Amino acid sequence: MSISRARFIVASSLGAGAAVLLDRLVARAASADPGDLDTLNAAIEVERAGIKAYDDAASTNLLSPKVLSVALLFKRDHQTHLAALAAAVESGGGKVTEGTLHLNYPKLATEGDVLAFAQVVEEKAASTYLSVIPEFKDRELAQVAASIMGVETIHVGILAQALNAFPPYPSGFVK
Numbered sequence: 001m002s003i004s005r006a007r008f009i010v011a012s013s014l015g016a017g018a019a020v021l022l023d024r025l026v027a028r029a030a031s032a033d034p035g036d037l038d039t040l041n042a043a044i045e046v047e048r049a050g051i052k053a054y055d056d057a058a059s060t061n062l063l064s065p066k067v068l069s070v071a072l073l074f075k076r077d078h079q080t081h082l083a084a085l086a087a088a089v090e091s092g093g094g095k096v097t098e099g100t101l102h103l104n105y106p107k108l109a110t111e112g113d114v115l116a117f118a119q120v121v122e123e124k125a126a127s128t129y130l131s132v133i134p135e136f137k138d139r140e141l142a143q144v145a146a147s148i149m150g151v152e153t154i155h156v157g158i159l160a161q162a163l164n165a166f167p168p169y170p171s172g173f174v175k
Contacts (some may be wrong), residue, residue, distance in 0.1 A: 003133075017156065021144065022084050025084055025087070026088055027086075028144075029088035029089065029091045029092040029141065031092070032088075032137075032138055033092035035137060036092070036136050036138050037088075037093075038139055039132050039136060039141075039142070039145075040088055040089050040098075041085075041089055041097040042128070043085050043090070043128065043148070044082060044085045044097050045100055046101050046124070046125050046128045047079075047125075048082060048099070049100050049121065049124075049126055050074070050121055050122070051075055051079055053117070053118065054078070054106070054118070057108070057118060058072065060108050062114050064111060067115070070158070071114075074155050078125075081148050081151070102123060112163065119163065122155040123151050125155075126149055126153045126155075127175055128150045129145050129149035129152060153169075
């Protein structure tokens, strides 16, 4: 994926503010430490897993139209993150991973099952970002990861509300 294509995807899905964030991410990644590029690639694998999970959820035909529309919005967020992260890795001269984080799928027989699985996926994404933030040598890249983590935690909260399982983080902390 070229940087200009990634920039278009991000900018068209989230507007001018996202384009500024993408430009900042790509500029910082251009001189990133190889370890930071590896960390970005690990995040790409998580984003691909989220996209796959929402594709799989949609294909079950278990979701009501309203829930499906929200699931597709969450998928779009993961696609936007993936495009931005891939552009950053390319900008830094790295090779974008083709990998996808493996997720253990439970039996998905009801809409509630799908929502509960989606919540697990989003919790995994949020906790992954939390765990990689300290690994970044470039603190601006860490801030971008924190920004993405914030979106993932919003997803967790919305899914918790849909499942009547509030608060989403009973301990008050992302685990």
